[in-house]
Amino acid sequence: MTYDVGIIGSGPAGLSAAIYAKRANLSAVVIEKEYEGTGQIAESGQVDNYLGLPGISGYDLGEQFREHAVKFGVSFLEQEVTEIKKEDSAVFTIIFEDGSSVETKTVIYAAGATPRRANIPGEQEYSGKGVSYCAICDGSFYRGKKVAVLGGGDTALDDAVYLADLAEQVYVIHRRKEFRGAATTVEKLRKKENVTFVLEHQVKEITGAEKVNGVVLENGTAIAVDGVFVAYGSVPQTNLVKELVILDAAGYVKAEETGETSLAGLYVAGDVRTKKLRQVVTAVSDGANAATAVVEYLK
Template structure:
């Protein structure tokens, strides 16, 4: 069977795209690596910034998205796409790890981006229990508390600025003396009384009791914190698209509001797309825009 649109990824962007594609009477298939997956949102212990669902768990919100798509009759395939083929003026061939493939007139790429991990003891254990990768998502949970931000690039500095207006204390822990991020942001942080720089140090372990209680530095010093924000940036999952010359220098897919890329018939939605804010609400919007653009293109 040839589908009108093949949607790669079953996170909020992919599921939103599927819902809008189905409502436009398009034949759509969502291709997911994990069985009944809903993307990284499932790892969030609590989501408090998606309108209409304050305090809902990320797992439950993701399940709501998926259930909506299922009720509309969206098709799902549990497969890993290993290659995307497209010749000039032809349809797409999506090749799977087991050697099988499907054809689609268009593709919405919603494979997302993966946060860079610190890869230290306690990180995985306390993920969603004090360890976070998104200050804008989870910062409000630490109002009046102490947090640590790990990293020295723009992501870490921007997170620290945001958290300084929420938390009682913000420890910026960086392994070097100098920052890779913008000097103007560093200067802004130095003006804030509740920001404490811990430079030329690395966190060797995140400790806690059911939830995070502190971090241990390489010299065995312990800093008491309620939350740890791992802010090393993210890695867009876009290797499949490198041959199509649609990526920017950081590996994100270049596209505007509609998700249309430089390759005819290829659209992008969610965290793999070039944009300022990567949140559930923007991923859902991206999916809706991309599917609407696909419907117009196929007409």
């Protein structure tokens, strides 16, 4: 059987694409490498910015997305994709780790991006319990509290600006004296009374009890904080498509709102594509747009 569309990734973008594809009466298969996976959203302790569902846990929201897709009769394959081929034929061949494959007329690639980790003690233990990788997602939980932002690039600086309007105190901890991010953003932060730069230092440990209560620097200095934002940027999962489509300098797939890439029939949705905001709401939107574009392409 040749499917109308193969959707790689079962996060919000992939599941949204699957629902829109099924509503358009396309034969669609969602390919996921984790059993009944729902993407990174499952790791969020609480989601407060998805319209109509304030305070829902990320796990529950992901489960609702999946149940919706199942209800619409979406097919799932639990496989890890190792290669995507499109040669002389207009059909794509999606090859799996076990050597099997499926053929599809189009592909929606929704493999996402993963945040760069600090790889320090306490990070994994307190993930979702004070350790966050998304200031826009979780910043509102730290109104009037103290937070640390780790990093010196644009992600860290932009997160610090955002958090400074919410938190009582923001510590920007960076291992170098100079920042890699925009000088204008640094100057903006220097003017904020509740922002403290901790330069030429690294965090060696994140401490806590039930939740985060501080960080310890490599020189032994302890700083009491209620939250830690690891802001080293993200790594787009584009290895499978880097030889097929055009990427930007950061490794994201170049695509506009339709998800259309430089290769006919291959679309992207979610965190893997070039865009300003990477949130669950924009991932869901991307999936809908990509599936709608696929319908037009197949016509």
